[in-house]
Amino acid sequence: MRVPILKQYDYLVASVQSVLSDEELLLLRDDLADRVGQHRSKGVIVDVTALDLIDSFATRTLRAITHMLKLRGAETVIVGIQPEVAFAMVQLGLTLEGTGTALDLEEGLAYLDRHFNRKLYHAG
Amino acid sequence: MPAETRVGINSAADIVTARQKGRELALQLGFESLDATLVAAAISEVSRNIVEYAKRGEIILQPSANGSHQGLCVVARDNGPGIADVAQALRYGHSTSRGLGVGLPGAKLLMDEFDIVSKLGEGTTITMRKWLH
Numbered sequence: 001m002r003v004p005i006l007k008q009y010d011y012l013v014a015s016v017q018s019v020l021s022d023e024e025l026l027l028l029r030d031d032l033a034d035r036v037g038q039h040r041s042k043g044v045i046v047d048v049t050a051l052d053l054i055d056s057f058a059t060r061t062l063r064a065i066t067h068m069l070k071l072r073g074a075e076t077v078i079v080g081i082q083p084e085v086a087f088a089m090v091q092l093g094l095t096l097e098g099t100g101t102a103l104d105l106e107e108g109l110a111y112l113d114r115h116f117n118r119k120l121y122h123a124g
Numbered sequence: 125m126p127a128e129t130r131v132g133i134n135s136a137a138d139i140v141t142a143r144q145k146g147r148e149l150a151l152q153l154g155f156e157s158l159d160a161t162l163v164a165a166a167i168s169e170v171s172r173n174i175v176e177y178a179k180r181g182e183i184i185l186q187p188s189a190n191g192s193h194q195g196l197c198v199v200a201r202d203n204g205p206g207i208a209d210v211a212q213a214l215r216y217g218h219s220t221s222r223g224l225g226v227g228l229p230g231a232k233l234l235m236d237e238f239d240i241v242s243k244l245g246e247g248t249t250i251t252m253r254k255w256l257h
Contacts, residue, residue: 019144022136022172053143053161055168056226084161091162092169092230093216
């Protein structure tokens with residue numbers, strides 16, 4: 001299933017709805033690279049709340065997404081990594097170096113607002 | 125006792141099926157959700173290794189017992205090219221593909237037992253177990 005990507009002002013929000021196969025993850029990467037150009041987006045939130053596991057391939061792809069979008073001029077923040085998913089990543093020694101992370105969608109929006117030093121969403 | 129489950133690994137999509145079946149079996153056997161996630165993660169890594177290097181193979185999931193120990197056994201088997209240097213393949217951060225070099229050493233870290241038999245030109249069999257504590 002293709003991950004829906006919503007435009008919110010100059011941010012994009014990709015909400016992963018179910019467990020993703022390798023191909024679907026790569027499709028998300030390519031879709032985001034396109035959409036950032038199409039909408040001239042400055043920030044991207046990838047909500048992975050629905051992922052039951054982030055293994056080495058998913059980690060590598062999420063890092064690639066962040067780096068690609070950075071090269072396209074957009075800041076990425078990954079939100080919603082579940083406690084057990086985080087634990088398995090730590091056990092595997094997987095890190096999301098260079099990628100912003102936040103607890104949930106709300107914190108992700110606040111993260112981007114802080115990054116761009118504005119108050120589009122950031123209350124207080 | 126649940127019977128053994130076999131999942132054919134022929135494409136990356138089968139990795140998801142294998143790890144979901146593994147998680148289900150772990151929960152059925154009484155593993156806590158956190159440990160079931162670790163089992164699923166280990167299955168994901170060894171399955172991906174099959175897709176990456178051997179193209180096809182299978183994952184066999186079964187209950188395991190050793191004296192009073194109960195647990196889960198995962199066998200990942202393929203008839204692929206085999207691994208030339210097993211010690212190197214188990215070294216963290218080493219990869220002969222574009223990966224992070226986390227797969228096999230990572231799976232070993234997640235499970236209680238990890239055994240690998242590989243023969244060049246014949247294939248690789250990984251047997252790994254996690255015990256209920």
